[in-house]
Amino acid sequence: MNTQKQILQVESLTKSYGKGDSSTEALKDITFHVLEGEFLGIMGASGSGKTTLLNCIATVLKPTSGKIILHGKDISNFHGEALSDYRGKEIGYLFQEFELLDNLTAEENITLPLALHGVTAKKAKSDIRSLAAMFDITEVLDKFPSQMSGGQKQRVAAARALISNPDIVLADEPTGALDSKNSKILMDKLSAINREQHKTIMMVTHDANAASYCSRILFIQDGCIFHELRRSVQTESTAAFYDRIVAVMAQLGGGSANVL
Amino acid sequence: MFFKQVRRNAAKNRKGNGLFFGSLVIAIVAFYTLLSLGEQDVMRYLATVESDAVSKLMKLLPIIYAISLFFAFFLVYFACSYQINSRRRELGIYLILGMRRSRMFFMLFCEALWSSVISLAIGIPVALFLTEGISLTTSKLIGLGIIGHHFSFSINAIVWTVCGFIFVQLLSMLFICVGIGKAEPADLLRTETVKNQKRLSGAASTVCFILGLVFLLTAYYLGMFQLRSLNFFVMLIVILCGISGTFLLYRGLGGFIGLYIRRKSPDAAGLQTFTARQVQENVLSQHKSLAVSSLLLMMALACVSYGISIGVGRSANSRSVDFSLFGAEEQIENILEQDAMKDMIKDSYPLYLSMVKDGYFRDQEQAFDTASLTEELDKVKDPNGLAENIIENLHIEYVISESSYNRILKDMGKKEIHLAKNTVAMYSSIANDGDFGSIVESVLKKGVSVGIDGTKYEILPTLYYDNVVADRAISIYMALIVPDTLYTELAEEQEAYCRNLRLSDDLVEELGLMQAVQKMDAQIADAGIAYDSYLGGIGRNLFYTVAASYLTIYLGVLFWLIANTVIGLKYLISQRQTKKRYETLVILGADMQSMGKSVAKQISVYFSLVLSVALASSIAAIVTMFTSFTKLPIGASLKTMIVLSAVALIVFATIEILYISIVKKAASREISRLETTNWR
Numbered sequence: 048m049n050t051q052k053q054i055l056q057v058e059s060l061t062k063s064y065g066k067g068d069s070s071t072e073a074l075k076d077i078t079f080h081v082l083e084g085e086f087l088g089i090m091g092a093s094g095s096g097k098t099t100l101l102n103c104i105a106t107v108l109k110p111t112s113g114k115i116i117l118h119g120k121d122i123s124n125f126h127g128e129a130l131s132d133y134r135g136k137e138i139g140y141l142f143q144e145f146e147l148l149d150n151l152t153a154e155e156n157i158t159l160p161l162a163l164h165g166v167t168a169k170k171a172k173s174d175i176r177s178l179a180a181m182f183d184i185t186e187v188l189d190k191f192p193s194q195m196s197g198g199q200k201q202r203v204a205a206a207r208a209l210i211s212n213p214d215i216v217l218a219d220e221p222t223g224a225l226d227s228k229n230s231k232i233l234m235d236k237l238s239a240i241n242r243e244q245h246k247t248i249m250m251v252t253h254d255a256n257a258a259s260y261c262s263r264i265l266f267i268q269d270g271c272i273f274h275e276l277r278r279s280v281q282t283e284s285t286a287a288f289y290d291r292i293v294a295v296m297a298q299l300g301g302g303s304a305n306v307l
Numbered sequence: 308m309f310f311k312q313v314r315r316n317a318a319k320n321r322k323g324n325g326l327f328f329g330s331l332v333i334a335i336v337a338f339y340t341l342l343s344l345g346e347q348d349v350m351r352y353l354a355t356v357e358s359d360a361v362s363k364l365m366k367l368l369p370i371i372y373a374i375s376l377f378f379a380f381f382l383v384y385f386a387c388s389y390q391i392n393s394r395r396r397e398l399g400i401y402l403i404l405g406m407r408r409s410r411m412f413f414m415l416f417c418e419a420l421w422s423s424v425i426s427l428a429i430g431i432p433v434a435l436f437l438t439e440g441i442s443l444t445t446s447k448l449i450g451l452g453i454i455g456h457h458f459s460f461s462i463n464a465i466v467w468t469v470c471g472f473i474f475v476q477l478l479s480m481l482f483i484c485v486g487i488g489k490a491e492p493a494d495l496l497r498t499e500t501v502k503n504q505k506r507l508s509g510a511a512s513t514v515c516f517i518l519g520l521v522f523l524l525t526a527y528y529l530g531m532f533q534l535r536s537l538n539f540f541v542m543l544i545v546i547l548c549g550i551s552g553t554f555l556l557y558r559g560l561g562g563f564i565g566l567y568i569r570r571k572s573p574d575a576a577g578l579q580t581f582t583a584r585q586v587q588e589n590v591l592s593q594h595k596s597l598a599v600s601s602l603l604l605m606m607a608l609a610c611v612s613y614g615i616s617i618g619v620g621r622s623a624n625s626r627s628v629d630f631s632l633f634g635a636e637e638q639i640e641n642i643l644e645q646d647a648m649k650d651m652i653k654d655s656y657p658l659y660l661s662m663v664k665d666g667y668f669r670d671q672e673q674a675f676d677t678a679s680l681t682e683e684l685d686k687v688k689d690p691n692g693l694a695e696n697i698i699e700n701l702h703i704e705y706v707i708s709e710s711s712y713n714r715i716l717k718d719m720g721k722k723e724i725h726l727a728k729n730t731v732a733m734y735s736s737i738a739n740d741g742d743f744g745s746i747v748e749s750v751l752k753k754g755v756s757v758g759i760d761g762t763k764y765e766i767l768p769t770l771y772y773d774n775v776v777a778d779r780a781i782s783i784y785m786a787l788i789v790p791d792t793l794y795t796e797l798a799e800e801q802e803a804y805c806r807n808l809r810l811s812d813d814l815v816e817e818l819g820l821m822q823a824v825q826k827m828d829a830q831i832a833d834a835g836i837a838y839d840s841y842l843g844g845i846g847r848n849l850f851y852t853v854a855a856s857y858l859t860i861y862l863g864v865l866f867w868l869i870a871n872t873v874i875g876l877k878y879l880i881s882q883r884q885t886k887k888r889y890e891t892l893v894i895l896g897a898d899m900q901s902m903g904k905s906v907a908k909q910i911s912v913y914f915s916l917v918l919s920v921a922l923a924s925s926i927a928a929i930v931t932m933f934t935s936f937t938k939l940p941i942g943a944s945l946k947t948m949i950v951l952s953a954v955a956l957i958v959f960a961t962i963e964i965l966y967i968s969i970v971k972k973a974a975s976r977e978i979s980r981l982e983t984t985n986w987r
Contacts, residue, residue: 158580163895
């Protein structure tokens with residue numbers, strides 16, 4: 048992790064749904080930053096605003112106010128081609144339900160973000176092979192999603208999120224639809240990529256197990272950042288970090304009086 | 308409260324889906340148009356001259372009505388199921404909130420009924436307008452004149468239209484409700500996705516595709532080259548091969564597209580692979596609908612072109628003589644001298660037509676020596692044995708004088724005959740019956756002669772067939788048109804056979820042919836002599852024209868509408884089912900423009916897949932029809948036919964393009980409604 052370079056800055060981000068009296072604020076003046084090569088987790092109860100935050104960064108939702116700055120550029124001003132380029136090249140998105148296109152083969156799914164930006168599968172052949180080897184999906188490259196297991200599908204989705212070599216990978220509950228074995232395989236792979244390739248990952252999760260792979264976790268409650276946990280990657284094991292996470296979660300459940 | 312909701316939902320359905328609503332209105336217009344056929348001016352007129360035939364046709368109408376109901380059911384069913392499909396979630400919520408299924412179905416039925424009422428309120432005036440238009444156009448075209456037009460409003464037709472439509476609408480809802488009745492609320496709440504299709508292996512797909520192609524080509528070949536006469540067995544093989552070939556072709560097509568994608572995908576950029584896979588998926592999951600639509604379109608094209616050609620062929624310039632008067636020359640002359648008559652007549656002349664003098668039969672079996680004709684006929688290769696049949700029945704008993712026949716040709720605006728020395732021409736009034744005319748004419752073109760009293764006479768290479776008298780019921784198997792001097796020599800009867808009249812062009816122009824003939828008819832009837840008029844001929848002729856062309860064009864248009872609706876709605880349903888994919892594409896960086904293009908391309912390819920097979924099959928079907936069992940009448944002008952076919956094709960293509968663009972618009976509207984696209 049590059050402790051100096053901030054890859055993403057979120058400044059005074061607000062997102063409200065509805066108008067007038069029925070307006071609800073899902074995000075309230077959130078400010079934080081993500082360092083290059085960081086594995087950041089976002090945790091919080093249902094309705095806390097964590098997915099809204101991720102979707103604002105992924106440009107799925109437009110913020111009501113505030114700034115999201117990636118590499119010094121405010122993405123909330125992106126339109127047209129710049130917006131498509133941002134979605135396809137600068138971020139990789141990993142969904143809870145995989146969201147593979149089930150009429151495309153694994154390989155076609157993986158190369159889709161490249162194809163959308165004019166790069167053919169032929170040119171990306173070696174990248175596809177190395178990603179497939181990394182995620183252990185070489186055998187299923189020619190198969191359709193209906194012919195794969197849940198774990199394989201999510202690994203194909205992960206390969207798709209990484210194929211365009213994005214600056215940051217946004218993962219929305221990536222283990223949410225997986226059993227514990229496949230969750231562990233996926234998290235091991237993501238963690239390895241973060242460690243070895245210094246890929247920045249921002250992951251929203253409910254799962255303390257998955258979160259224990261992160262280097263830092265932001266806890267969100269009612270649209271505000273409520274707490275932050277940092278893990279000393281060198282000295283603290285994932286098991287120890289897991290215990291700390293569970294403790295915070297237990298306290299979160301009991302209200303703010305128990306925390307801090 | 309309940310009925311308020313029913314009305315609100317029905318209004319929402321109408322506004323949100325013009326395609327759905329349009330389909331309902333079209334079904335109504337189709338029903339009324341058919342059912343009110345008896346009220347059309349032409350039919351009313353025909354009932355007075357050809358009452359038997361008209362009443363037979365009217366008895367046939369209920370059958371065609373039943374066929375229309377059957378096909379319109381699919382139209383309405385697909386339209387309704389598309390509509391209900393988009394409301395699955397809403398229905399799931401009703402159930403979760405505790406609405407009884409019976410009450411929900413009752414609500415859906417009430418909505419359907421309300422939609423029916425609104426559709427009828429729009430459809431019936433449209434249908435009335437359309438049938439009036441058709442009635443006016445046909446009466447103008449065939450010469451009934453606008454004077455003969457009556458506003459037709461058939462209560463009976465309206466009652467049956469309303470009953471038929473509501474029946475079809477409710478039956479469709481019943482089928483749809485049975486489908487929904489089986490679904491759990493959770494199934495309804497989930498966005499419906501495309502069911503995984505059993506993919507055929509590459510080899511099985513290829514086998515299906517090739518077999519389909521072979522079957523289709525077999526059907527084309529048998530139809531075009533082996534179906535010279537109505538042979539039931541061959542016909543059955545053609546139909547079976549055609550249908551099974553089409554189904555197999557579409558069954559195998561999905562796998563074929565898959566092979567194409569695999570070959571192309573390494574070099575594909577943008578949404579090319581996605582687009583192709585979408586098309587492939589639609590073909591795989593809807594191969595049966597595609598085959599049915601393609602067959603319906605083929606039937607539509609064949610029906611419409613048959614209807615047009617029959618219309619054109621029958622109403623081709625076949626009017627030669629308007630009246631034939633029989634009686635003493637003096638008496639006829641007196642009648643024609645009347646002032647009232649003079650203005651109405653363009654031409655009047657005696658027709659010299661007679662049997663050959665007995666003397667020519669005395670020494671030989673035949674009046675004329677037809678050896679040369681027989682010899683050439685013998686060489687004709689005709690699998691149905693018609694040429695042999697002609698040889699067996701070959702007899703020329705009549706002669707027509709050149710000058711009489713030339714008057715007929717002149718009146719019709721045709722080129723007159725000039726018989727050189729030792730030349731005659733062949734005449735037959737049955738030239739349009741099956742292959743008779745074409746076989747005889749092909750023989751004449753080779754140059755044949757006939758021997759008359761020891762002298763050889765060359766026969767002109769053209770077969771003449773224009774009616775020589777006003778009554779078409781009189782038929783002459785074969786006759787010779789001979790120079791007037793030869794006629795005097797050969798004819799048994801030296802007096803004119805009758806006096807032919809041709810009405811003045813101004814009168815026909817002014818009143819329309821039918822009214823002009825009727826007016827003249829009244830005048831001659833008063834004079835009290837024997838006569839035949841073109842009227843009876845027109846009646847029979849018109850009956851076939853109207854009955855055949857009207858009904859076939861009607862069925863053609865109906866098939867065409869249904870086929871288009873099925874393809875269009877099937878595509879839109881599948882697009883809705885795969886909506887989530889488009890949302891994923893947006894997040895992966897696809898822009899709206901390229902997705903819009905992809906959708907448009909999918910629709911174009913999808914429609915082309917159906918249209919191309921339908922077009923090939925319909926060309927084969929049309930060729931089959933006109934080379935085999937339904938010959939084009941010889942008199943039909945090929946030029947008019949081609950022009951009309953081209954016009955029909957242009958209209959067809961224009962409406963098809965319009966329809967495709969409506970589907971594209973509906974599809975792109977769906978894309979622009981994607982939840983992930985609020986970032987603008």
